[in-house]
Every structure is written in structure tokens, then in C-alpha cells.
Amino acid sequence: MSKIKKLSKESFPLLIKKISETQHVYGPVSQGKRISYQRISSADELASDFIIPDMSAKSFVFPKIEKLFSYTKNKDGVEVQDINLDNIPHRVVVGIRPCDAAGMESLKAIFSWDPSDPIFETRLKRTTFIGLACNQADDYCFCTSLGGSPGDTKGSDILLTKTDTGDYIAEILTSKGEKIVTLAPDLFQDVEGDLQKEKFLANVPKRFDNSDLQNKINAAFNTDVFDEYAMRCMGCSACAFVCPICACFDIQDETKGSKGQRVRLWDSCGAKLFTLHTSGHNPRETQGARWRQRLMHKFSYMPERLEVRGCVGCGRCSRRCPVDMNIAESLNQLIIDN
Amino acid sequence: MGAINEIAARLLETGEAKVVIGYGEGSFGSVRPAFARNQEEAEKLIYDKRCTQNLAMYVYKKEISPLRKLAIVANVSTLRGIIRLASENQIKNGDIITLYINELGEVIECKALSEIEICLAEITPEIKPEDKELIDKLDAMTPQERWNFWISEMESCIKCYACRQACPLCYCTQCAVEVNQPQWIPVAANTSGNLEWHITRAMHLSGRCVECGQCGEACPVNIPIHLLPIKLAEEIKNIYGTVSGMKIQESNTLSTFKPDDKENFIG
Incomplete structure (x- = not known):
């Protein structure tokens, strides 16, 4: 249903203003040394000239803290109060990067895999993604090695590509995207001919050949390639938490007196507690086994079970790793060795 | 091959060290922690002005600690980390050979911990100008x-x-965050959970922090979290005159009572 329109640079802020009259609008905002997706009320607040926000967009559908239900203990037992899905807001995210948007497809596969998660589903359904194609990239970007691209439309409801004049090519991709257009149809101009979107996209060279990646990574399972990683990886959760797809979670009860709530929190396979048994045994004893799990889950188990990969090549884990655990380099090494 | 590679190669060959913890070329012009276990890996070690990371935490890391004897390439931060670990009985003489690279680029091989103290005696620890600037800014706030x-x-x-x-x-x-009976610190990354975690960590490091700033460097969301322990280190220096990670026999300032301790903070 893709339709191509033009959105002039003057119309873009007017569109943000129009949307924010009825819905909460979010976009990449600069806060000192940090760029993150934040609530905005005008286009002026949006950060410019950067590669990618520090945190991914997954928190729109899988926040770092998700209340699942609340409970009250009384003399007859425990009374459970479900959360009211009606309270989940309608939101529009402007300027989401194509890799983050593509990550939504993988998250959807995880959270709808038997049983479907109603909170996630509702959040996703009520979020509209207006993507912004990448016109710059850095050495850590490797979306093209995993089938993505700086202008990939996957996961976006509208994809904007900024042209050399500052105007945008707008691809209207879904019915949610159509709804945005109907809010301000006059701002979107019809176009004739090919606008040559490709001309305005960043160049992201392929870092490795992904054909047969799953088999090659499986073949590495019992090799000593992970020994060096075992020493270097310091076992924090930064890679998992900045990742647009890592979705492992921890469940905690927060109780105060007779009342409490059950929450879902981000968790990470890099942490030693992740698999520690109460007996004291840990099936992933070393940091090398944990790093292997991170790769196997993303590039073997997820493709096998969900038919999607657990990585879109945004490069955040490698950019933010305090000890330079570079995932693309690691994959490349596994491909060469196997 | 530079001096560091030759020394690492020799230590591995003679069996004086099973692994040399150091720095290697990283992604796109950066450096990363590197581990030399054989001659080939020893050749790849580097040392230059990019090597600012404190590597001392690798000394007790589960995957490395059993390999003792260790050798470690050290900048001033790493030296101070090692000395502090020694003063807390986490390293003993003979566990580790320290390859300190001084301002002139000379490699000083310290086999005994006392030799590290001699190197440190010539150094006046300083915090980074940008950290000083932000601390001053915070001090000026209400x-x-x-x-x-x-x-x-x-x-x-x-x-x-x-x-x-x-x-x-x-x-x-x-x-402390991994203890759940009782749950001292909320697990969730919400305001109270985050505050309690960072305050607990800063308090636990007060009098111990060696001011390397590695916590702030590591933060993926750029919180200048290192300023909390660094500020506390400054306070302790001002009040008690002690600086952590310079001498093994230094007192554990906040957990040691001395009859002449100042008590002017009471009342």
C-alpha cells in the first residue's frame, strides 16, 4: 500500500504540531552528552546531526519497567487487579531510525510467540512510527550485513527521507501512516516521477556475508573462539539494554505492607545471576559461555524458532561496550573460522 | 617489537606469568583490553596515550584470577587499583607482575608490591580537568x-x-543489589532504585575509590557517575589527609577509629 508523497521542510514542524494536538509525540532529543527518544511538543526540540540515539526505541513497546498487575493481600487470600489496557497511551514516534523500526518486527515475533503478550501488543498497536532514513552512518553500523538498509521501510508506518533541499520524501506504508496523513492532508504533496531516494541514503558497507550464518555459528559452539571473549567481557548488561531487540526480562514483586505490584524488568544474559541456580550451579559458568549465548540466541535460536534474527545491525552494543566487544567483528571471525 | 612486547614475551616464555593483561588495538582506532597467553598474542600488545582504562578489575575476574601468576600493563590508575586491592588483601606479593609505563614511556617491571609504591611515591594524583570543572559547578549549586x-x-x-x-x-x-532476602535495594531502574543503588555504591567506595573514573567511562548513557566517589575521595583527603591506592599500609579511613580523629561533624 506504499504511497509516495513529499513533505516540505516547512511542513514538517507543522505536522509535528498537528499530531501533538491529539497524541503524545516522541523523538530523538539531545540532553548534554546523551541523545534519547523523549516527549516533544515541537520539531525544534529534535536533535540533529547524529548517527543514532544512545538508547533504542524498544522502550516504547517494552519499557525498562512494566507493571503487569497489582495485588492486595487480605485475610481471605490475595486479590489481583489486572492492569487496564485502556490506559496505554496512543503515541507517535518521529525520527525513529530504520534499524530500530525493523527491530520492532523481531520484538513482535518474540512477544507474540505463544502466548501473545497483551501489554506488548497494545503498546505496539497504539504506537505509530514515523521513521527517518539515515543520511549518515558510522563504522559501527552494519544493517546492510543483515539484510537491512539505511532506507529500510520495515517497521515504519511512514518513512521520511531527507533530500538535499531539506524537504522530505514521505513513504506512507501502513494504515497507521495513512491516519497521520489524514490529520493534515494538505501538508503532503503529490509527486511525479522517481524521487531517487537512494541518492540521499548513507553508505553502509557490508561487513560480512550472512549466507549460512546460522550453520556457521552453530559450528562454533564447542570451539575455543570464545576463550578470549571470556576474559575481556566484564559481565555488565549494557549491550542487552541498549539493544533494540534483546527482550529477556526479570519478574519482581514490589510489596509495601499488604499491597504490591508485579513488574517486568529488563534482564541480560551477560549477567552471571541470569542463569545461576539456587543450588549454586551455573550452567553458563563463564563470561565466554554468556557471550556465546548472546550470539547463539540472536543468530541461531531466534531464526530457528521465530524466523527472525535478534539483531538489526544498529551497532549500539559495540559502540557502548566499555571493553570493545564488537559484535560484527565477532560474527565475521566466526564466519571466517567456520 | 616495543619493550612491552619483549617483556610480555619473556614473562610468558619463562612461565613467570600465564597471562599478560594489557591493551591491544580495538575497533576503528580505539584500544581494548587484551590478554597475551602466548608469543603471538604478546606481539600484539600495545601501549600509547589512548590506554587510559584501568585494567585492575581484571585481576580478580573469575575467568582470569585462577591463572595467577599474572602480569599487567599498568598506567597510574591501574597501579593505584592494584595497591588498593593489596591493602584490602585481594592481592598478595607474588600474585602479579606489574609493568608500569611511566611518563617517559619507560617500562618499569615491579615484581613486589613495594616497588609499585615506590613508583607511586613520585606521582601526585590529579583528576581530569573536565571532571574538576563539573565538580566545581556542582559545588556551587544549592x-x-x-x-x-x-x-x-x-x-x-x-x-x-x-x-x-x-x-x-x-x-x-x-x-548488595543481588541480595533479595531482605531486598536492600529495589531491583527496578526507577528513581528510588537508581538513587539507592548509586548512593550505596558511592558510600561503599568512599575512602577506597582510586579516582580512575572508570565507572563514568563505562556508563552507556553517559551519567557522570564517577563524580560521586571522586567527590567523596576529595572530602576524605580534606578531612583526614588520606589518599586511597598510594600505599598498601594506608588506613581504611572510614572504617578505622583513631583517638585523634576529628569529631567536629558531630553537633
Whole structure:
């Protein structure tokens, strides 16, 4: 249903203003040394000239803290109060990067895999993604090695590509995207001919050949390639938490007196507690086994079970790793060795 | 081959060290921690001005510690980390050979911990100018403004514990946040959970922090979290005159009572 329109640079802020009259609008905002997706009320607040926000967009559908239900203990037992899905807001995210948007497809596969998660589903359904194609990239970007691209439309409801004049090519991709257009149809101009979107996209060279990646990574399972990683990886959760797809979670009860709530929190396979048994045994004893799990889950188990990969090549884990655990380099090494 | 590679190669060959912890070329012009276990890996070690990371936390890391004897390539931060670990009985003489590279680029091979103390005796520790600037800015704030600053910064915290993992002194086998009976610190990365975690960590490091700033460097969301322990180190120096990580026999300032301790903070 893709339709191509033009959105002039003057119309873009007017569109943000129009949307924010009825819905909460979010976009990449600069806060000192940090760029993150934040609530905005005008286009002026949006950060410019950067590669990618520090945190991914997954928190729109899988926040770092998700209340699942609340409970009250009384003399007859425990009374459970479900959360009211009606309270989940309608939101529009402007300027989401194509890799983050593509990550939504993988998250959807995880959270709808038997049983479907109603909170996630509702959040996703009520979020509209207006993507912004990448016109710059850095050495850590490797979306093209995993089938993505700086202008990939996957996961976006509208994809904007900024042209050399500052105007945008707008691809209207879904019915949610159509709804945005109907809010301000006059701002979107019809176009004739090919606008040559490709001309305005960043160049992201392929870092490795992904054909047969799953088999090659499986073949590495019992090799000593992970020994060096075992020493270097310091076992924090930064890679998992900045990742647009890592979705492992921890469940905690927060109780105060007779009342409490059950929450879902981000968790990470890099942490030693992740698999520690109460007996004291840990099936992933070393940091090398944990790093292997991170790769196997993303590039073997997820493709096998969900038919999607657990990585879109945004490069955040490698950019933010305090000890330079570079995932693309690691994959490349596994491909060469196997 | 530079001196560092030759020394590493020799230590591995003679069996004086099973692994040399050092620096190697990283991604796209950066450096990364590197581990030489054989001649080939020893050749790849580097040392230049990019090597600012404190590597002392690798000394007690589970995957490395059993390989003792170790050797470690050290800048001043790493030296101070090692000395502090020794003063807390985490390293003993003979566990580690330290290859300190001084300002002139000379490699000083310290086999005994006392030799590290001699190297440190010639050094006046300094914090980075940009950290000093931000500390001054925070000092000039009212308590309310400072509180607001930290609350705002803490909102970005995702509790990934990179700060803890990067710290040469966070060696507890079970961290307070991992205790759940009782649950001292909320697990969730919300305002109270984040504040309680960072305040607990800063207090646990006070008098111990070697001011390397590694916790702040490691933070994936750029919270200047290193300023908390660094500021406390400054306070302790001003009040008690002690600096952590310079001498093995230094007192554990905040856990040691001395009859002549100042008591002017009471009342």
C-alpha cells in the first residue's frame, strides 16, 4: 500500500504540531552528552546531526519497567487487579531510525510467540512510527550485513527521507501512516516521477556475508573462539539494554505492607545471576559461555524458532561496550573460522 | 617489537606469568583490553596515550584470577587499583607482575608490591580537568539544585551495572543489589532504585575509590557517575589527609577509629 508523497521542510514542524494536538509525540532529543527518544511538543526540540540515539526505541513497546498487575493481600487470600489496557497511551514516534523500526518486527515475533503478550501488543498497536532514513552512518553500523538498509521501510508506518533541499520524501506504508496523513492532508504533496531516494541514503558497507550464518555459528559452539571473549567481557548488561531487540526480562514483586505490584524488568544474559541456580550451579559458568549465548540466541535460536534474527545491525552494543566487544567483528571471525 | 612486547614475551616464555593483561588495538582506532597467553598474542600488545582504562578489575575476574601468576600493563590508575586491592588483601606479593609505563614511556617491571609504591611515591594524583570543572559547578549549586541535577541524571540509569563491573574495587562476590532476602535495594531502574543503588555504591567506595573514573567511562548513557566517589575521595583527603591506592599500609579511613580523629561533624 506504499504511497509516495513529499513533505516540505516547512511542513514538517507543522505536522509535528498537528499530531501533538491529539497524541503524545516522541523523538530523538539531545540532553548534554546523551541523545534519547523523549516527549516533544515541537520539531525544534529534535536533535540533529547524529548517527543514532544512545538508547533504542524498544522502550516504547517494552519499557525498562512494566507493571503487569497489582495485588492486595487480605485475610481471605490475595486479590489481583489486572492492569487496564485502556490506559496505554496512543503515541507517535518521529525520527525513529530504520534499524530500530525493523527491530520492532523481531520484538513482535518474540512477544507474540505463544502466548501473545497483551501489554506488548497494545503498546505496539497504539504506537505509530514515523521513521527517518539515515543520511549518515558510522563504522559501527552494519544493517546492510543483515539484510537491512539505511532506507529500510520495515517497521515504519511512514518513512521520511531527507533530500538535499531539506524537504522530505514521505513513504506512507501502513494504515497507521495513512491516519497521520489524514490529520493534515494538505501538508503532503503529490509527486511525479522517481524521487531517487537512494541518492540521499548513507553508505553502509557490508561487513560480512550472512549466507549460512546460522550453520556457521552453530559450528562454533564447542570451539575455543570464545576463550578470549571470556576474559575481556566484564559481565555488565549494557549491550542487552541498549539493544533494540534483546527482550529477556526479570519478574519482581514490589510489596509495601499488604499491597504490591508485579513488574517486568529488563534482564541480560551477560549477567552471571541470569542463569545461576539456587543450588549454586551455573550452567553458563563463564563470561565466554554468556557471550556465546548472546550470539547463539540472536543468530541461531531466534531464526530457528521465530524466523527472525535478534539483531538489526544498529551497532549500539559495540559502540557502548566499555571493553570493545564488537559484535560484527565477532560474527565475521566466526564466519571466517567456520 | 616495543619493550612491552619483549617483556610480555619473556614473562610468558619463562612461565613467570600465564597471562599478560594489557591493551591491544580495538575497533576503528580505539584500544581494548587484551590478554597475551602466548608469543603471538604478546606481539600484539600495545601501549600509547589512548590506554587510559584501568585494567585492575581484571585481576580478580573469575575467568582470569585462577591463572595467577599474572602480569599487567599498568598506567597510574591501574597501579593505584592494584595497591588498593593489596591493602584490602585481594592481592598478595607474588600474585602479579606489574609493568608500569611511566611518563617517559619507560617500562618499569615491579615484581613486589613495594616497588609499585615506590613508583607511586613520585606521582601526585590529579583528576581530569573536565571532571574538576563539573565538580566545581556542582559545588556551587544549592543542595536543592544538586539534588535536581542528580535526580535528572538518574532517570537515564538503566541499571546495567557497567559502573560496578568496570570498577577495580567492586569485587564483592555477592553485591548488595543481588541480595533479595531482605531486598536492600529495589531491583527496578526507577528513581528510588537508581538513587539507592548509586548512593550505596558511592558510600561503599568512599575512602577506597582510586579516582580512575572508570565507572563514568563505562556508563552507556553517559551519567557522570564517577563524580560521586571522586567527590567523596576529595572530602576524605580534606578531612583526614588520606589518599586511597598510594600505599598498601594506608588506613581504611572510614572504617578505622583513631583517638585523634576529628569529631567536629558531630553537633
